[in-house]
Amino acid sequence: MKISVIGCGYLGAVHAAAMASIGHDVVGIDVDERKIASLATGEAPFFEPGLTEILSEGIASRRLRFTTDMAEAQGAAVHFVGVGTPQQKDGYAADLTYVNAAIDGLLPFLSPGDIVAGKSTVPVGTAADLAPRVAATGATLVWNPEFLREGFAVQDTVDPDRLVVGVPEGDDRSADILREVYHPAVAKRTPFIVTDYATAELVKVAANAFLATKISFINAMAEIAEVTGADVTQLADAIGHDARIGRRFLGAGIGFGGGCLPKDIRAFAARAEELGRGESVNFLREVDAINMRRRDRAAQLVVEALGGSVFKKNITVLGAAFKPHSDDIRDSPALDVAVKLHGLGAWVTVTDPEALKNAARVHPQLTYVDDRDEALRGADAVLVVTEWDEYRRELAPEHAASLVNGTIVIDGRNCLDAAAWRTAGWTYYGMGRP
Numbered sequence: 001m002k003i004s005v006i007g008c009g010y011l012g013a014v015h016a017a018a019m020a021s022i023g024h025d026v027v028g029i030d031v032d033e034r035k036i037a038s039l040a041t042g043e044a045p046f047f048e049p050g051l052t053e054i055l056s057e058g059i060a061s062r063r064l065r066f067t068t069d070m071a072e073a074q075g076a077a078v079h080f081v082g083v084g085t086p087q088q089k090d091g092y093a094a095d096l097t098y099v100n101a102a103i104d105g106l107l108p109f110l111s112p113g114d115i116v117a118g119k120s121t122v123p124v125g126t127a128a129d130l131a132p133r134v135a136a137t138g139a140t141l142v143w144n145p146e147f148l149r150e151g152f153a154v155q156d157t158v159d160p161d162r163l164v165v166g167v168p169e170g171d172d173r174s175a176d177i178l179r180e181v182y183h184p185a186v187a188k189r190t191p192f193i194v195t196d197y198a199t200a201e202l203v204k205v206a207a208n209a210f211l212a213t214k215i216s217f218i219n220a221m222a223e224i225a226e227v228t229g230a231d232v233t234q235l236a237d238a239i240g241h242d243a244r245i246g247r248r249f250l251g252a253g254i255g256f257g258g259g260c261l262p263k264d265i266r267a268f269a270a271r272a273e274e275l276g277r278g279e280s281v282n283f284l285r286e287v288d289a290i291n292m293r294r295r296d297r298a299a300q301l302v303v304e305a306l307g308g309s310v311f312k313k314n315i316t317v318l319g320a321a322f323k324p325h326s327d328d329i330r331d332s333p334a335l336d337v338a339v340k341l342h343g344l345g346a347w348v349t350v351t352d353p354e355a356l357k358n359a360a361r362v363h364p365q366l367t368y369v370d371d372r373d374e375a376l377r378g379a380d381a382v383l384v385v386t387e388w389d390e391y392r393r394e395l396a397p398e399h400a401a402s403l404v405n406g407t408i409v410i411d412g413r414n415c416l417d418a419a420a421w422r423t424a425g426w427t428y429y430g431m432g433r434p
């Protein structure tokens with residue numbers, strides 16, 4: 001099938017390459033010339049496992065190309081719109097500038113019978129607002145939210161755990177066309193939910209709100225554990241055995257960040273307010289507040305561990321990305337904690353396997369060192385804030401001890417083997433652990 005993908009950022013670039021990898025003829029379109037130039041040569045403009053491979057394969061097979069010319073969308077049967085919906089500069093609501101621009105830019109090139117499939121995360125009600133503009137060309141708008149996780153984006157796109165499509169009332173054809181698009185997943189009997197616009201839009205924000213709530217719930221328990229001497233990791237294991245609760249997303253630590261969860265829960269709360277139902281999701285403000293408190297708590301732990309002040313102390317921060325397997329530093333809790341410590345007068349050295357370039361661009365006041373061991377040398381305290389295998393599994397505590405000045409480790413992700421670090425002579429601090 002001929003497919004266009006408007007917006008080649010994180011979501012769009014992965015989607016375009018994944019659609020080509022399952023046999024479609026795909027054109028990716030974006031206004032950013034540098035991004036398009038990079039993608040056109042098979043190079044991903046960001047780190048995502050497996051993406052470079054499917055980009056190169058797609059380009060070599062001529063099933064995948066990239067352009068800045070919107071006119072090239074003409075002739076595609078399905079046009080995916082995967083542009084960004086960032087947080088507004090002066091508030092919490094989502095900024096729909098790019099979605100509107102993409103739809104307006106696409107309109108002149110639509111033909112009757114085309115499907116425009118929105119993938120961006122939008123406030124509920126957006127699709128209903130946009131639909132008449134698309135329908136005026138004879139094309140149909142559907143909403144097909146994306147649930148991909150960074151670090152697993154290719155896998156999540158090719159083999160999702162569910163597909164959701166919001167269609168206009170009584171429209172069976174559009175859903176059938178999307179079934180054709182996602183044929184390998186459909187053949188595997190992946191749940192395929194056909195619904196209305198509002199439900200499709202809400203599925204996405206509700207899923208992210210639930211995940212964020214789960215993380216903040218366990219972090220709230222960590223706060224209680226901290227004043228009672230309990231261990232939140234054991235607590236999470238124990239409640240996680242209840243299948244109704246489940247252990248995943250009960251990792252207490254410095255909390256969630258990234259380009260989705262923080263902005264999506266804020267936009268959801270703002271939208272609910274507009275709808276006169278602010279109170280229904282008031283708890284999301286609490287979820288956000290708990291999450292932000294954990295970053296302060298991590299900085300406070302470092303201060304306590306160093307005897308009350310970090311002034312002119314060497315602190316090595318292991319991790320900059322908002323989570324492992326990513327070079328994304330958007331709303332990264334790791335960097336937030338590093339910046340807080342720098343603000344308290346510490347000499348902060350940051351290392352990360354993938355995210356240093358991005359971090360240095362945004363926070364030039366910190367010192368960045370590529371080599372992990374080099375970064376550890378002379379540290380008065382070590383802070384782990386992104387649970388990369390390089391720190392969690394591959395860093396032997398004995399070896400780390402031979403490099404540092406002070407054997408104090410603060411485990412902001414509760415990802416280290418506390419007993420092993422203590423045996424190697426370290427004073428170990430976890431989050432919500434005695």
Ligand code: UDX
Pocket residue numbers: 146147148149150151208211215248249250251252253254255256257258259260261322323
């Ligand atoms: C998220 C959703 O998972 C995905 O379905 C949606 O499409 C986009 O938003 P992503 O932002 O890639 O994906 O990251 P995710 O793996 O959900 O992690 C988000 C943040 O939560 C990270 O900062 C992570 O470190 C943190 N987290 C996750 C915890 O603090 N504890 C946990 O137990 C799990």
